[in-house]
Amino acid sequence: MNTAIVFILIFGALVFFHELGHLYFAKRAGILCREFAIGFGPKLFSFEKNETVYTVRLLPLGGYVRMAGEDPETIELKPGTKVGLVLNEKEEVTKIVLDNREKYPNVRVVEVEQADLEHKLIISGYEEYEEDLQTFRIHEKARYVSAGEETQIAPYNRQFGSKTLGQRALAIFAGPAMNFVLAFVIFVMIGFIQGIPVDKPIIGKVVSDSVAQKAGLHEDDKISSINNKPTNSWQDVVNIVRENPGKEIKMDVTRDSKKMTIQVTPAAEKEGNVTVGRLGVQSPVEKSLFGSIKAGFDETYRWTKLIFVSLVQLVTGHFSINDLSGPVGIYNLTGQVVEYGTIRVLSLTAVLSINLGLFNLLPVPALDGGRLFFFLIEALRGKPIDRQKEGMVHFIGFALLMLLMLVVTWNDIRKFFL
Template identity: 55%
Template sequence: MNTFISIIVIFGLLVFIHEFGHLIFAKRAGILCREFAIGFGPKIFSFKRSETVYTIRLLPLGGFVRMAGEDPEMIQIKPGYEIGLLFNNQGKVRQLIINNKSKHPDCKVIQVEKIDLEDKLFVSGYIDDQEDLITYSIDDKAEFIYDEQATQIAPLDRQFGSKTKSQRAMALFAGPMMNFLLAIVILAMYAWLAGTPVNESVVGDVIEDGAAIEAGLEKGDEVLAIDGQQVETWQEMTAIIQSNPNEPLDFLVQRGTNQFEVTITPDERVGPDEQVQGVVGIYQQTEKSLIGAVAFGFTQTYEFTKLIFESLGMLITGQFSLDHLAGPVGIYSYTDEVATLGFLMLMQWTAILSVNLGIINLLPLPALDGGRLLFIGLEALRGKPIDPQKEGLVHFIGFALLMLLMLVVTWNDINKFFL
């Protein structure tokens, strides 16, 4: 149960931050954002603020921001239709009643002759079979009322496609960007809580039953030299220790105002690269510093980013197979393992997932933010936009292939963890 709650909180945070980036920069560009959704499928909860409906949906597998102009308008009014009109204080149409006009007795019923809801914003028609054509201006924030549900109209200047290439690109890039910023913030908070490593050859703490504690080393001891070789940094000290498993080493140690020598024989341990390394059982010293924590957030985000790109490169070159990829089931299993290690490790894991989400979305694949940015780049090179129908078809095919890949990865996860 704790793992399930952790997954919901982590995924909810990652998706919220990602989509919030899209929302904020789309609104800054003047794009009408109809809906901000966490999850897919049926709505569980929704409320409207300003022009946007905020919803939580049943399937917590992602989210979206529905921007005007990205999907075909749901309601079209053609010549010959009878609609009801309600007006604001300036005499402009503020609501267009599509059906159930009887529920709006104050509306003025008009038989539409011409209507423009994107550019000129007007409606012309006839009232009560009068011969005179009457024209009304439409407010740029007017609403359709269909089945008593209001939908705001989207003039051209409020649609995604009407914005400059830089505005559209920023609205798309903002989602992944926010994931990187989230990782930086989480890792900075982690470093503030746990402390940032100090790059000095000072013992931060000693492990019980380790070679160091048996030799008499204590927290705060500074190692000056090993086997006559001077050391000043943690990396210099650990490099010598790791390269000499089961080899007695003479440590020159400073404790307060006293110096003394002690012989320590590093124990053997198999490292991440499957090589045998020496360990003596000491931790690196840490300190709590705001500047150090912020720096740690940036540097660790960079290291995670580099590591993920290296893994993607190995996947492309065939050094990794699809078996190494993890889908929702695999992430759930790994989160379960990390959650047992404590809150701080869960923070690091969340940061890794956030970086991963940002990178994946920036890949130049159809249906992802990176694929859509690629089309904007092609538009800049060609000097004209790609045919929207062709672009939509490419994204549809890409989305279908991504879903197929997700199914394959999920099946591999099930076989790996449960079968």
């Protein structure tokens, strides 16, 4: 049960922050965002705020922000169509009722002669029992009602396609970028919670029932020398201990301003084909905001580089599809990590967040990177590619990604039962 809860929380965090990047910069550009969704499929939960419907859906396979203009926006009001108009005190149309007009007592029924819901924002037509053509101005946030559902209209200046190339690119790029920001914040938190390793000859935590504890070594003991050899760094301590498996060594230690000498015999442990000495102590750490921020940058860069190299190797054939993991594999990994505590769970979340960000930046149709690639082509040729052609490419890309997801999931299931 714990695994399921942690998996849902990790998945939710990754998708939430990714889609939040899209949502924030799309709204900053003035784009109407119709829906902010976590998951796909049937709705489990939803509420509306500031023009956007926030939903949680059944299938945990990702999420999306549905921006106005990405799907066909115009409702076709042909001449002769009868609609109901609900007006405000300024005589502006606030609702266009397409059916079930009897539910709106103050509705004014109009036979449409002309309608423009994107640019001029007007409806012209004839009211019942009236011979004069009337023109009604439509409020920019008016809604049309069909089959009991209300949908806000999207004037052209609120649609995705009306924005500059830079605004559109930023709204798309912000999703993967937020995954890197999330990973950085998590690594900073980890650094602040457990401290940052420092290269000083000071003992960190002492492992219970280790040779160090039995010999009397304590946390924060400062080691000035081992076997009369000065130790100026933690690496000096590690090197000498490793070179003396099963051999007694003499450590000159300072504890609370008092100097003492402690005899200890490092345990002999196998490391590959080599036997090395171990004391059972951890490296010293320091807790500082600046150090944690630096560690956050370092860890984010290190994992980004590592995952990027892995993706390149996958493309060049050094890895096969069988080496990939999908939701099932990640679920199994989460179950293993949960046993090691919160820090390991946070680390996994950060790494998966970087993975998601990098994967989405690949120039593959249906991914954010694929859309950014089309923006690059638009910038080079000076005009956008035909929307229908681009939409077809993204549709094919999405179908192939779903096929890849099925293959990877099947491989994960086979590995689970083997």
